[in-house]
Amino acid sequence: MERRGKTLQTEILWTAPALALLIGYLLGSIPFGIILTRLGGAGDLRSIGSGNIGATNVLRTGRKGLAAATLLLDLLKGAGAVLLVAHLWPGEGPLAGVGAFVGHCYPVWLRFRGGKGVATLMGIVVALHWPVGLVYAAVWLGLLATIRISAVAGMAAAISAPLAAALFGRFDLVLMLLALALLVIWKHGENIERLLAGTEPRIGDGGDGVDTGADTTTGAEIRQHD
Template sequence: MIKILFAVVLGYLFGSIPWALVIGKVFYKTDVRNFGSGNLGGTNAGRVLGKKAGVTVIILDGLKAFFVVGLCVLFVPEAAVYAGLACCAGHCFPIFANFKGGKAVATTFGYLLAAGLFVTHEPIQMFVIPFVIFMITLKIWKMVSLSSIIGIASAALITTLTQSDLMITVSIWILWAFVTYRHKANIERIRNHEEKKISWM
């Protein structure tokens, strides 16, 4: 139990690393919280700092959960799911950025990739297909928020239909509900036809 608790705390702390804030301040002398949506995620970093910075933040945010789950599988396998969830929570409520972070989309996809590779050994079902669905949705509707919700929902549904590991399945549904809740303002804008659309795809 102590090992699991330790892994969860480390997962949260690792998830709390605000890469959008770090990259903005170190390389661009800009606090992304003061611009755009004020969100510490890859989408807002891309809008404020440019495409290169946005892609970098997305990759680093995804790697947070990927490494947390991967390390847990090596040393405390029973804590992998809990630490992965804690990492996603840390991204949204980072102790290093006054508990105001991102929306955990990239971090959740990092969790899906790690869980698929190291836990269920089904990366195509758990990561590749949901990511493709995310990209197709993004191509059609041009809205990152909507694509994120649909992509992660597909991961939860696919896992429910194909996996026997109940904890993995429950964890992905939790992340989908969490990500959807974090996008509540975006959902309202979608309903009002006011949501911002990407222009690069």
């Protein structure tokens, strides 16, 4: 009887983390960019611009409202995953965040070809510890407004998350946020190559497809963070 009780406790111990990851992954894998552009009559987002599924590529359709909605929903699915799981199983919110981030970057529905996770990571960070989220948002938006290079802003914001977590004493989040920041940088590999070559475009320089529409922007010209 005692052995059976220990077995049951072990099963419960592993069930909550597994479900947290699964729920997070399923929420994170919802491709809002593709859904909104199709519903809005803008076509298949994967055949536009960089082919990425995030808000930056939606912006290349010239539909700023759809881009803003994509950004918001990608942020909310990260935050929602953390908050939902934390409500169901206190203490498992960070695992749900990891699941949501991986789901956005590698959605099973799209053959594991997703976005770069910057907006989703912001939602995760805000839900886990909002002061860290404020730092993330300030770095991201501040660099977008000044240097206007989307990839740099996204990578810098991601790097700021584990540093801010340590600054605010949330050492329990540092390793997780560091791992996710490294994945963000990994997903920006092509952007880094263009940055080193001096060919990475700035937002609003004409190559971003916002003013001229998606037909004039190819994946070879630009692949910003989404």
